[in-house]
Amino acid sequence: MPNVIIDNQEVDCRDGISVLQAALDNGRDVPHYCYHPGLSVVASCRLCLMEMKMPHPKTHEMGWAPKLIPSCQTIVRDGMEVRFNSDPVQANQKACMEFFLLNHPLDCPVCDQAGECHLQDYSYRFGRAESRMVDQKQVNPKKDIGPSTLLYQDRCVMCTRCVRFATEVAGTSELCIVNRGGRAEIDVFPGKPLDNPMQGNVVDICPVGCLLDKDFLFQRRVWELTGSPSICPGCDRGCAVRVDHADEKVYRLKPRYNPGVNDWWMCDEGRFGFKYIHDAKRITSPIVRRGLDVTTPDWRDVPDIIRFRFEQQVLEHGADKVAVVLSPFMACEEAWLLIKFIRGVAPEAALVMGPVPTEGKEQTFPVRSANSGASEADVRFTISAEKCPNRRGIEMLIGGAGGTTLSFDEFNEQSGAWSAVWMVGGYPKPWVDKATTKAVAKVNLLVLQDLLESDLVAAASIVLPACAWVERDGSFVNASGLIQPFERAINPPEGAKRDGQYLFELAGYEGLYSGERVRGLMAAELDSFAKIAEAPTAPAHAH
Amino acid sequence: MASFEPILLRNRGVENSTSLEVYASRGGYQAVRKVLQRSPADVIEEVKSANLRGRGGAGFPAGVKWSFLPKDRTRTLLCVNADESEPPTFCNRVLIETDPHQLIEGTIIAAYATQSQVAYVYMRGEFHEQFHILQKAIDEAYAAGYLGKNVFGSEFSVECYVHRGAGAYVCGEETGLIESLEGKRGWPRIKPPFPAVEGLFALPTVVNNVETLSCLPHIIERGADWFTGIGPAHSAGPKLFCVSGPVNKPGCYEGAMDITVRDLIERDDMGGGMMDGKEIRAVFPGGISMGVLTADEINMKLDFDDPRNFGLLGLGTAAAVVVDTDTDLRSVLRNIARFYGTESCGQCTQCREGTSWMNKIATRIAMGAGRVEDLDILLETARNMGMMPGLSICGLPDGATFPIETLVKKFRPELEAAILAQEPGRAEAVLNVLN
Numbered sequence: 001m002p003n004v005i006i007d008n009q010e011v012d013c014r015d016g017i018s019v020l021q022a023a024l025d026n027g028r029d030v031p032h033y034c035y036h037p038g039l040s041v042v043a044s045c046r047l048c049l050m051e052m053k054m055p056h057p058k059t060h061e062m063g064w065a066p067k068l069i070p071s072c073q074t075i076v077r078d079g080m081e082v083r084f085n086s087d088p089v090q091a092n093q094k095a096c097m098e099f100f101l102l103n104h105p106l107d108c109p110v111c112d113q114a115g116e117c118h119l120q121d122y123s124y125r126f127g128r129a130e131s132r133m134v135d136q137k138q139v140n141p142k143k144d145i146g147p148s149t150l151l152y153q154d155r156c157v158m159c160t161r162c163v164r165f166a167t168e169v170a171g172t173s174e175l176c177i178v179n180r181g182g183r184a185e186i187d188v189f190p191g192k193p194l195d196n197p198m199q200g201n202v203v204d205i206c207p208v209g210c211l212l213d214k215d216f217l218f219q220r221r222v223w224e225l226t227g228s229p230s231i232c233p234g235c236d237r238g239c240a241v242r243v244d245h246a247d248e249k250v251y252r253l254k255p256r257y258n259p260g261v262n263d264w265w266m267c268d269e270g271r272f273g274f275k276y277i278h279d280a281k282r283i284t285s286p287i288v289r290r291g292l293d294v295t296t297p298d299w300r301d302v303p304d305i306i307r308f309r310f311e312q313q314v315l316e317h318g319a320d321k322v323a324v325v326l327s328p329f330m331a332c333e334e335a336w337l338l339i340k341f342i343r344g345v346a347p348e349a350a351l352v353m354g355p356v357p358t359e360g361k362e363q364t365f366p367v368r369s370a371n372s373g374a375s376e377a378d379v380r381f382t383i384s385a386e387k388c389p390n391r392r393g394i395e396m397l398i399g400g401a402g403g404t405t406l407s408f409d410e411f412n413e414q415s416g417a418w419s420a421v422w423m424v425g426g427y428p429k430p431w432v433d434k435a436t437t438k439a440v441a442k443v444n445l446l447v448l449q450d451l452l453e454s455d456l457v458a459a460a461s462i463v464l465p466a467c468a469w470v471e472r473d474g475s476f477v478n479a480s481g482l483i484q485p486f487e488r489a490i491n492p493p494e495g496a497k498r499d500g501q502y503l504f505e506l507a508g509y510e511g512l513y514s515g516e517r518v519r520g521l522m523a524a525e526l527d528s529f530a531k532i533a534e535a536p537t538a539p540a541h542a543h
Numbered sequence: 544m545a546s547f548e549p550i551l552l553r554n555r556g557v558e559n560s561t562s563l564e565v566y567a568s569r570g571g572y573q574a575v576r577k578v579l580q581r582s583p584a585d586v587i588e589e590v591k592s593a594n595l596r597g598r599g600g601a602g603f604p605a606g607v608k609w610s611f612l613p614k615d616r617t618r619t620l621l622c623v624n625a626d627e628s629e630p631p632t633f634c635n636r637v638l639i640e641t642d643p644h645q646l647i648e649g650t651i652i653a654a655y656a657t658q659s660q661v662a663y664v665y666m667r668g669e670f671h672e673q674f675h676i677l678q679k680a681i682d683e684a685y686a687a688g689y690l691g692k693n694v695f696g697s698e699f700s701v702e703c704y705v706h707r708g709a710g711a712y713v714c715g716e717e718t719g720l721i722e723s724l725e726g727k728r729g730w731p732r733i734k735p736p737f738p739a740v741e742g743l744f745a746l747p748t749v750v751n752n753v754e755t756l757s758c759l760p761h762i763i764e765r766g767a768d769w770f771t772g773i774g775p776a777h778s779a780g781p782k783l784f785c786v787s788g789p790v791n792k793p794g795c796y797e798g799a800m801d802i803t804v805r806d807l808i809e810r811d812d813m814g815g816g817m818m819d820g821k822e823i824r825a826v827f828p829g830g831i832s833m834g835v836l837t838a839d840e841i842n843m844k845l846d847f848d849d850p851r852n853f854g855l856l857g858l859g860t861a862a863a864v865v866v867d868t869d870t871d872l873r874s875v876l877r878n879i880a881r882f883y884g885t886e887s888c889g890q891c892t893q894c895r896e897g898t899s900w901m902n903k904i905a906t907r908i909a910m911g912a913g914r915v916e917d918l919d920i921l922l923e924t925a926r927n928m929g930m931m932p933g934l935s936i937c938g939l940p941d942g943a944t945f946p947i948e949t950l951v952k953k954f955r956p957e958l959e960a961a962i963l964a965q966e967p968g969r970a971e972a973v974l975n976v977l978n
Binding site: 044 | 884889890898907920
C-alpha cells in the first residue's frame, strides 16, 4: 500500500490509483471535470493540476518541479510528495474557472443542473466573482440528440466524459466532437441519435447542465429532492440506485457506485421504469368480500380477519389445501414473514414460486461490434433478461422452509385442489393469464396482495394493497447472490400500508417492522441471511 | 560574405529535378546504398555525432530521439512530418517540390537506422501539387526497387505511404499527427507514453520533419565531421530559412545557422533588403509562434540558442515575416490571435478558451474599440496557458502566447497610443452593440 504525502499529510492509498483519486478518497475536494474513475484518463480539463516533488535533473536533490502536473494522470508511488494548497496550483484553478465561464450563458435559474452543478460549486469555491470578458459570448446551439436526452452545448465544459462513456462503456459510440477550439461541440452523427439502453448515464456523468434528461426536465429543483439509497427492481442484477423524491413523489433514479455490481452505471430500463409506482390504478385500500358484501376494513382488524379465514379453511379442508404464491418482487423479509404466518396456520401449506418474468435476451456492454474492439472479457455492464429483483431470495427462503414446494406451473395444474390461496403480485405489468384468473377464482379463500388493479381483484376474497419497492424496505438477492438491502424512500399512497408491517403483525410480532429488525430474526434461523452487501458511500466531491 | 553552397537545395533550379533519373545523376541514392552496408546502430551513432537537431521547431537531436526506441521492439513505424502549417513557413514545401527523392532517400536511411517497416508521410491537406510530386517520386522509387521489399537488393524492406491531412495546425504536433494518422480527431496525446515507446497504432514510432530527413543523405555521404563543420557547434548543418513580407526577394534560402535576422532580410543572396525603402518595425523570426523582435533586435542569430536571449520561445521554423512601419500593429495582433483561435484543437481548457478570448479581444482592438486594460488581460491570459507551466498537453498554447505576449510587451507604447487615439466612446459603443 503506497504512502503518499498530500499537502503535508501522509496518506495510505490503494495501489495503482491516481493521485487525484487518492486525494478525493481522502476527503480533499480537488476540482476536476474530465476525470471519472470509470472512464479512460484524458487529462484535458487541466483543473486537477498539482505540484510534485521530483529529483533535480542535475543535483538529484528533491524539490518542487517547476511545472504543474495533472494529478489524474499520475499514478501514486510510495514516498511521493504532492501539494494542492500552493499558490501556482490555486492560481491555475482560478484561471481555469474563469475560462470555463467565459462563454457560459449563466442561465442557472432555468437550468436543471443548478444545485448539483460542479460549475457552480467550483466557481464558488475556486473561481472569481465576476468575468472580465466584455466581448460577445460564443453561443453554441441547444440540440435534441436522442429520444431521452437534450444537449445544451452552450453549457458544456468539453470534459468529453459523455463521448468516452458512449465509446468505452456503452460501446455504441454515438457521440463525437465536431469543430475545433472554442467552437468545439459534442454532437451525434447525422441520423444516428443517442439511443442505446445505457444512454441515461451521460446525463449523470455530465458535471454541468449540458446533458439533460427529458424525463426530468423542468420537473423539480434538485435541492428540493431527497435521495434515498435503494436497489433497482428492474432486473436481477440489483443495481444500487438513489431514489430522488419530494412530496411523496419519485422524480428520478440515479445510479449509486456499487463496485462489481453496477459500478457507476445503470440502464435506461431501470432509470425510467419506476413510473408504475404513481399509476392511477394502484390498489390503495384493503377489501374484504363475503358473498356480495364488500367492505373496506380498518387496518387494525385485517390480521385477525385473515387469520380467522385461513383457520376456517384449514379446519374444513385440511392444511394441505393451502398454498401461497410468493412473488419475486417481494423483499426477503416480507416473504419470510408470510411463510412464517402460513406455515403457522397450515404447516403443510404449499409454497409456490410465482411467475418469473423474462424479456428478450441478456444484454452486455460495451456492445460488441467490429469497431468497438471489445471482447467478451471486457463486459462492463449487464442488463439481465430476468425482469424481477428477487427470484433467488424467494427460492432461498422456499428452499429453507422445506415442505411442499411447487413451481407456478405445478400450482396451476393442481388448481382444483386448493381451498385457500394467498397470491402475492407486485409486478409492474399484468402477470397472470385469464385461465389462471378463472381457476383461482374458484378457490374458497383467495387472498390477493397486489399493486395494480386487474381481473384478479374481482376474483379475490380479500385484497391487500401491495406497496411499490420505494415505499418498503427490505433486501433483494441479486444474480450473484448478494443480499442487498434497500431503504424506504416515500410513504405508501393514502389508505395503503406497508406490506412488511401487516405481514409482521400477521406473523405474530408487535411493534414496527423494519427490514433490519427482521433480518436479525431471519439470521438466527437461516445462516445464509447473516451477511448483507451494502454499496460503499462515496463522498459528494468525488463525482 | 561568400554565398553558401546549397546542400539541401542543390537541385533547385535543375531541370526536371523531381525525377529519379536527374536526382540519381547528381549523386542521389548513393548514401542509402552505403547505409545498407552498415549496422543500424552505426548509422544512429553517425547521426548522433553529427548533432542533427530536429528542424521541425523544437530542435531535439534526431539521433537521440531514435535511441529512445525500446531495444526489444519487433515492429517500428516512421512518420515523416510534412504537415508544415506554421505561418510564413514553406521550407518543407520547397524541399518536396524541388527534390522529393532527397526526402525519400532520407526516409529510407531513417527507416533503416530505426529498423522501421513502414514510413508514413503525413502531408498537409493544402499541399495538392506537392502531394502529386511526392507520390510520383515514390512510385518511381518503388518501380526502381528502392522502396518496398528488399530495397536495393538488401535484406531490408520498407513500405512508404503518403497520408494527406485535412488541414489542421495541431496535426503537426507529433502525437496529434499520430492520432490523425490513425483516423481519429487530431488531438495531441497525453505523455507518457512517448511515441518512441507507444506511438502510431500503439507501436514504437519515430516522427521526423521533412527537412531533418533531407539532411540525412548528406550526413552519410560526407560524414558527421563535415556536417558539424557547418555553422556553430550547437546548431550544426545547413538550414533553410524563409523570409516573407515587404522585402525585395521573399523566398526560401539556405544557409548555415550563423546568420542573423538582418542577414536574412538584407543580404543580396537572401531577402535583398526592404521593398521601396520601407522600414522594419517588427520581425517574427521563427514562424509566428516563437514571438516577435523589434527593429533594434534583428541582429539576433538564427540558431537554436540565441532566440531565447530575446525572449523568444526558440528558433522555430526559422521563417521570418517582416512587418514594416506602415502596418498597424493592432491588425498584426489580431491576425495572430485569430490564427490560434481557430487552430486550437479544443482539448485543454486554457488553450481552447484562452485562444478564443484573445482572438475576441484582439479583434475588438483592431476594430478601434480597444481598452488599455485589454492589454493586461492579454498578458494575463497568456500567462495562464501553455506547456511551460504545465498547463497544457501540447505546445500549441505556448506558440499562441509567445507572439502575443512579446508583441504586447515589446510594442506596448505603440499599442497604447493607438488605443488612446481611438475615437472617444468608440469602445463603449462597440461593447454596447456586442452585448
